[in-house]
Amino acid sequence: MQQELRQIDQEIIQLLGKRIAALSESSTFVETTLPNYKVILQQAGVPNFIWQNIVVGCTAALARKKANIKQTKPRRVTVIGGRGAMGRFFSQQLLNAGHDVNILDHDDWHKAECLLSQVDLVLICVPIDCTLEVIKKASKYLSPTTALADITSIKSPIMSAMLSHHSGAVIGLHPMFAPGVKSLLSQKIVVCSGRMQPRFQWFLDLMEDEGGKLVFSTPEEHDKIMVIVQAIRHFATLSLGSFLSEERINIDRSLDFSTPVYRQEIGIISRLIAQSATMIVDIILATPERRKAIARFANTNNRLAQLVIQGDRDSLISELQGVQSFFKQATTDSFEESNYVIDALTALLTANEVKQASDKKVGIKSYQLQNSSVG
CATH class of the missing domain: 3.40.50.720 (NAD(P)-binding Rossmann-like Domain)
Incomplete structure (x- = not known):
């Protein structure tokens, strides 16, 4: 069976190489997403997300091709x-x-x-x-x-x-x-x-x-945008991580109940705390503008929390509708990207579960064989 799987893998790799080469030689990009092959995928028993990952992966691979690299003298x-x-x-x-x-x-x-x-x-x-x-x-x-x-x-x-x-x-x-x-x-x-x-x-x-x-x-534009992209984001992630820590939440157990979005949130916290604490704090405190913006962000959280405490449903709905109006079309691409990330994460989790189940079976079988030999 292992030999058969290796042979199939080699054939897949060769076909993917041909697909990437064909894409790179094409003057126009040909979109080959799900609708074109839905029936074929169903007949072959291949889930849609696998084909979608192949299409996206092959297209992304074009960015790694070295054909157009400019030759430069060693510096x-x-x-x-x-x-x-x-x-x-x-x-x-x-x-x-x-x-x-x-x-x-x-x-x-x-x-x-x-x-x-x-x-x-x-x-x-x-x-x-x-x-x-x-x-x-x-x-x-x-x-x-x-x-x-x-x-x-x-x-x-x-x-x-x-x-x-x-x-x-x-x-x-x-x-x-x-x-x-x-x-x-x-x-x-x-x-x-x-x-x-x-x-x-x-x-x-x-x-x-x-x-x-x-x-x-410009340096000025960069620093202004980084207040949101870095300082506020890191502070918000730190706040959620601190809250979960203070509440003594069993993170592993919570993941058993988690949605993909919650799992992503835990992943973001994990990435933050894996980095140097000194570096993260220095990023948050880097400028007076960042510190003032974080204070305003905290005020917004406090204001919304008061509405929750008061049970002010109408005001909370109004707040959410105001945010929806502000973002409008800007969220379309991000929503599609997050859907893809969620699908990919779900596929990874499924694959891990299958592997763990398989490893468990192998372990049980090995244990039984060892005990039968001893007997």
Whole structure:
């Protein structure tokens, strides 16, 4: 049976390769979603969600193809903080692209002149609370021909510091993903231009070639939007996690009763607490604007809680209708995306349950055989 399954898997892999190749050669995208093959899927006993995942996966795979990668000469790069999670990620991306990468970490400053003075790019990947200090410290060794970039989640003060302390090319980056991602595929990176952006084009091209999505912004716009995208979101997630902790909720047992959406919420909390507590708190407290916005958010929660306590059904309905009116069409794509995520999560849970049941049967059978042998 195992040999038969391996043979089938090999055939599937080869067919998927052909499908991806055909998609890449097609001048127009041919949508082959469920309606076209519904009858065939039913006859073959293949659930719809499996075909949907194949279609989406093949289309996404096109972003990983290297045919259009721009050839660039190898650059000399030093990553400050390169032993941290994000530093390691970008160091690996640069190494994979053929660039010469050196690491400067907290115990390497005695080699700073050697590591910083004769390189094409210095990329700062350190925690928020020490970024300004690192900029000042590193700038003493930088050549005017060296490009300086950072990946910090606050941009205005960091960009200002880099422009003040370094006379060469400057750019601010903010990767919109946490450590742990395996590639740049469909990951967003905010780009804030500082000075001499063409000097960074090879690096921007590298991120795009790997499937990254560049979002260009001013430092001011970035910081304003990050109040919501990061600070409020992290605070809301922390609040829910703290509440569940205070209530001593049995998380494992609650998942037995959970909807897919609740399971996603628990997953989001899990991702937050898996990261550095210092980093998360620094993101929340980073600017006075973030702290004031969180206070307003808390006031909104308190106001709604009072309506709940009072049992004010009409006011709560009015609140929800006001939110529905505000979001309108903006929620359509997000709703469809969340449906896909829920379907994919359901498939994963089902597969895990099948595997666990199978492993349990194997374990029982093995135990019975061992005991029969002993007897």
